[in-house]
Amino acid sequence: GQNIDQPTEMTATEGAIVQINCTYQTSGFNGLFWYQQHAGEAPTFLSYNVLDGLEEKGRFSSFLSRSKGYSYLLLKELQMKDSASYLCAVRDPTSRQNTGFQKLVFGTGTRLLVSP
């Protein structure tokens, strides 16, 4: 089965640091993505982890522990524009033929509200 858990909602203040956690149990694993989605818009790519450890990209960092089925997204120096939903997605390699034919399995998303 596929199960991805994230907190439903988080709040933080401008300039602060926030960590959004994601735990997953999937029948296969070939990488974990974080996407940002503003209300009514398409998800936009933030980060990708396939090996254990921390990936840093400006104000955003993402961590993965495959043995624990756990990832987090760290947002630093929060800005008002960071108010959005953050989606954790696992790439499931249960394809019939080629590992290129992979689907993303998403969590329900974490709605982050940044206040002044």
Place this chain on the structure above:
Amino acid sequence: DAGVTQSPTHLIKTRGQQVTLRCSPKSGHDTVSWYQQALGQGPQFIFQYYEEEERQRGNFPDRFSGHQFPNYSSELNVNALLLGDSALYLCASSSVEPVEGEQYFGPGTRLTVT
């Protein structure tokens, strides 16, 4: 470089009707995936097309069908619409190679079934 485009932006249909949604992938991409996103939920995988064939399918009934054209663009068709089909339909494009490549999402089509 044009990203993923989808049409129409919004659509209102009546229960029982049929609908067709369209997607053009990002330049250089050959694979198109479709997702359904209900309000307050994460996207749910519908199916994926490569070389004009359906390669993977999620847990969606046969009322959901698709097509991919030689230029890699794709259509999603939904027959016998139900109220529960109201959602944001997202198209994502990617390349078969490299395997690690990300999926780029289009702006979506907001479907409302009344």
